[in-house]
Amino acid sequence: MPTDPAERAAALEALVEQQAALLQREDEVHRVLVRIVLAGGSVTELCEAVAGFFGGAAVVTTTDGRVLAMAGSDAEVERVQGLPCFDRTGRLVVESEPVGAREGDGPETTRALVKIVAGASDHGLLGAFSPDRALTPTDVHMLERAATVAALAITKEAAVAAVEGKYRAEFLRDALAGRAGDPADAVSHATSLGWDIDRPMVVVVAETDENDAETTRAAEEVRSLQERFVRAWVQAVRARDVSVPVAGFSQEVVALLPVDPTSEDDAVMRTVGEIAKVVRGDGGGGRRTFSTGVSRPIRSVADLPTAYDEALKAVHVGRQMYGESALTHFDGLGIYRLLALVPDGADLRRFVEESLGELATDDSPENEDLRTTLSVLIDTNLNVAETARRLFFHYNTLRYRIAKLERMLGPFTTDPQLRLTLALALRIHQMRGI
Numbered sequence: 001m002p003t004d005p006a007e008r009a010a011a012l013e014a015l016v017e018q019q020a021a022l023l024q025r026e027d028e029v030h031r032v033l034v035r036i037v038l039a040g041g042s043v044t045e046l047c048e049a050v051a052g053f054f055g056g057a058a059v060v061t062t063t064d065g066r067v068l069a070m071a072g073s074d075a076e077v078e079r080v081q082g083l084p085c086f087d088r089t090g091r092l093v094v095e096s097e098p099v100g101a102r103e104g105d106g107p108e109t110t111r112a113l114v115k116i117v118a119g120a121s122d123h124g125l126l127g128a129f130s131p132d133r134a135l136t137p138t139d140v141h142m143l144e145r146a147a148t149v150a151a152l153a154i155t156k157e158a159a160v161a162a163v164e165g166k167y168r169a170e171f172l173r174d175a176l177a178g179r180a181g182d183p184a185d186a187v188s189h190a191t192s193l194g195w196d197i198d199r200p201m202v203v204v205v206a207e208t209d210e211n212d213a214e215t216t217r218a219a220e221e222v223r224s225l226q227e228r229f230v231r232a233w234v235q236a237v238r239a240r241d242v243s244v245p246v247a248g249f250s251q252e253v254v255a256l257l258p259v260d261p262t263s264e265d266d267a268v269m270r271t272v273g274e275i276a277k278v279v280r281g282d283g284g285g286g287r288r289t290f291s292t293g294v295s296r297p298i299r300s301v302a303d304l305p306t307a308y309d310e311a312l313k314a315v316h317v318g319r320q321m322y323g324e325s326a327l328t329h330f331d332g333l334g335i336y337r338l339l340a341l342v343p344d345g346a347d348l349r350r351f352v353e354e355s356l357g358e359l360a361t362d363d364s365p366e367n368e369d370l371r372t373t374l375s376v377l378i379d380t381n382l383n384v385a386e387t388a389r390r391l392f393f394h395y396n397t398l399r400y401r402i403a404k405l406e407r408m409l410g411p412f413t414t415d416p417q418l419r420l421t422l423a424l425a426l427r428i429h430q431m432r433g434i
Contacts, residue, residue, distance in 0.1 A: 042069075042153055042157065043060045043068055043069040043150060043153045043154060043157065044069040044071065045153075046058075046060070046069075046126075046146060046149055046150050046153055047059065047060055047069045047070060047071035047072075048071040049146070050071070050126070050128055050143070050146050051071045051072040051076075051128075053128070053142065053146075054128045054129070054130045054135070054139065055130065055131065056072055056076050056080070056110075056128065056129045056130045056131045057070065057071065057072030057073075057076045057077050057079075057080045057128075057129040058070070058071050058072065058126070058127065058128050058129070059071075059080070059092065059125075059126075059127045059129070060116070060124060060125070060126055060127075060150055060154075061091075061092045061094070061124050061125045061127070062123075062124045062228070062231065063094070063122055063123070063124050063125070063228075064091070064094060064228065064232075064281070065091040065092035065093060065094040065125075065281070066091055066092075066231070066232060066235055066281070067090060067091070067092065068124065068154075072129070076129070076131060079131070080111075080129045083111075083129075085097055085111070087281065089277070089278050089281055091281045092125070092127070094125065097113055098113070099113050099114060099115055099125070100112070100113075100114065100140055101135070101136070101137045101140045102134075102135075105134065109134035109135060110129065110130045110131070110132070110133065110134055110135065111127060111128065111129045111130070111135065112127065112128050112135040112139060112140050112143055113125045113126070113127040114126050114127075114140065114143045114144045114147045115147065116147045116150045116151050116154060117147070117151060118151035118152070118154075118155055123150070123151055123154045123155070124150075124154070126143060126146060126147045126150050128143050165247065167193070168193050168195075168245070168247055169247035169248065169249065171189060171190070171193060172245055172247045172254060172256075173247075173249060175190075175197070175301060175304050176203070176254065176304050176305060176308040177305060178302075178304070178305040180301065180304075183300055183301040183302050186301045187301060190245065193245075194242065194243060195243055195244070195245040195256075196243040196244075196258070197245060197256060197301055198301075199258050200258065200259050200260070200261040200297050200298070200299050201256045201257055201258050201259055201297070201298060202256075202257050202259050202268060202272075202294050202295050202296070202297050202298070202307065202311075203254065203255075203256060203294075203295040203298075203304065203307040203308050203310070203311040204254070204255045204256075204257055204272055204275075204292060204293070204294050204295075204311060205252055205253070205254050205292070205293045205308070205311040205312055205314070205315050206229075206233060206252060206253045206254075206255075206276065206279070206290050206291070206292045206315075207251055207252040207253075207290060207291055207292075207293075207315050208225075208226070208229060208251045208252075208288050208289070208290045209288065209289045209290055209291055209319065209324040209325070210288050210289075211251075212226075212250075212251055225288060226248065226250075226251065227248075229248070229253065229279075229288070229290065230247075230248030230253055232279045232281075233246060233248070233253040233255065233275075233279055234246050234248075234253075236275050236278040236279045237255050237257075237275060239278070240275070241258065244256060244257060244258065252315075254308070254311075255275075256304075257271065257272065257275075259271075259297050261297055261299070265329050265331055265332075268294060268297070268329070269294065269327065269329055272292060272294055272327065273327055276290075276292050276327060289324045289325045290325065291315050291318055291319045291324065291325060291326040291327070291328070292315065292318075292326070292327045292328070293310075293311040293312060293313065293314025293315030293316075293318055293328050293329075293330070294311060294314055294327075294328070294329045294330065295307035295308070295310035295311040295314070295330050296310055296330055296331060310330040311330065313330060313333065313337065313340065314328040314329060314330045314332075314333060315328070316340065317333050317336050317337065317339075317340040317431075318332075318333070320336070320340070320431040321333075321336055321430065321431060335424070335427055336427065336431065339424075339427065339428055339431065348428050348431075351424075351425060351428065352425045352428050352429050355409075355421050355422060355424070355425035356371070356409070356422070356425050356426075356429065357408060357409065358408065359371055359374075359408065359409070360425075360429065370401065370404070370405060370408075371426065371429070372391070373387070373391060373393075373398070373401050373402075373405065374405055374409075374412075374422065374426065375426050376390050376391055377402070377405075378419060378422065378423045378426070382413055382419075384398055384399070384402070409422060
C-alpha cells in the first residue's frame with residue numbers, strides 16, 4: 001500500500017473505479033439475463049449472451065458433454081471446437097474438465113465451466129471461453145448466474161420436447177406395428193411431425209446390452225440412463241438429417257435412416273457404425289454398452305413392420321454371435337436366423353454336446369484349437385492345402401489333426417451329412433446366451 005497520501009488516494013480511487021466497473025458489468029449481465037428469462041429465451045439465446053459477455057464463445061452441454069448449443073463468432077467457435085477439451089466427435093470431455101474457477105496461469109484458465117442445476121436435477125454444464133484472458137472468480141460468479149437461467153430454459157425446452165417426443169414416439173410405434181393407416185396418410189402425418197418417410201430407408205434398432213428387468217440399479221437411475229441413451233441417438237441422427245424419424249422405446253431406440261437403394265450393405269453399415277460411434281463418444285461418462293441391428297432396405301411405409309422385425313432379430317442374434325456392442329445387418333445373420341428360432345436353448349446345447357462330444361467343452365486347452373481346425377476345414381470344403389495355409393500349419397501337422405478329429409467325431413471327410421451336423425454344431429457353439 002503506498003505511504004504517500006496522494007498515492008493512497010489515487011490507488012483508492014482506482015480501486016473504487018474498478019469495483020464500480022465490475023458492478024456496472026454485473027448489472028448489465030443481470031439485465032440481459034432477466035430479459036432472456038422474461039422473453040422465454042432458449043439455450044441458444046443464452047449462449048449468445050454469455051459469448052457476448054466474455055468476448056469469445058459459450059457452450060451448453062449435457063452432463064456427459066454432448067453439445068446442446070454453442071455461440072460466438074464463426075472463427076471463435078471454430079477455435080474453441082479445436083481445443084483439447086473437445087474430442088473428435090465434438091463432445092466436451094467432462095471427465096477431465098474441472099468445474100468452477102481455475103488456478104494457475106495456463107491456457108486452461110481462459111475457459112470456465114459451471115453446473116446447470118435445478119433443484120436436485122443436474123441438467124449439464126455451461127461453459128465460457130475467452131480468446132485471450134484468464135477468467136476470474138468474478139467471471140465464474142456471473143457464469144453461475146447465467147447457469148440459473150440456463151436451467152430454466154433447459155427445463156422449459158425439456159417439457160416441450162417431452163410432449164412432442166411422446167406424440168412422435170406413439171406415431172412411430174404405430175407405424176412399426178402397421179397401425180399408422182394407409183401409406184399416404186402415414187407419410188402425411190410424418191411430414192407434419194417434421195419427418196420424411198417417403199423414401200428408401202432401413203430400420204435401425206439400438207438396444208442396451210444390460211437387461212433392465214434384471215438390473216440391480218435403482219429405477220430412477222435406469223430411467224435417467226435410458227433418457228441419456230435416447231438423447232444421444234436423437235442428437236447423433238439429427239446432426240446428419242433432422243428429418244430422420246428417431247424415438248426411444250423401453251430399452252431400445254429406433255431410427256428410420258434414408259439409404260441409396262443402389263448402395264451395398266457395407267455402405268449402409270458404415271453409416272450406421274459412424275452414428276453408433278458418435279453415440280458412444282470417446283469414452284463418454286456413464287453410458288451403457290448397446291448393440292445395433294439393421295434391416296434390409298424398404299421402399300414403402302407398408303413394409304415397416306417387416307423391417308422392424310428384421311432389425312430386432314439382427315440385434316438379438318447379433319449379440320449372441322458377437323457379444324456386447326455388436327453391429328449386425330439382417331442379411332449377415334445367415335444360418336443364425338434359423339438357429340435363433342429354436343425357443344429352448346437347452347435343446348441347442350444338447351445338440352452341440354451330442355455332435356461335438358468332448359470338443360463341446362473347454363476342459364482341455366487343445367479343444368479350442370481342434371474346433372478352429374475343424375471349422376476352417378469345413379469352411380474350405382476340406383481343402384487341406386488352403387486350411388494349412390490359413391492356420392499356418394505344416395501339411396503333415398494338419399493331416400495328423402484331421403486323423404485325430406475323425407477318431408473323436410467320425411468320418412466327416414467322407415460323410416457329407418456328418419459334416420453338415422458338425423458345421424451346425426460349431427455355429428451354435430459360437431452363439432452366446434444359449
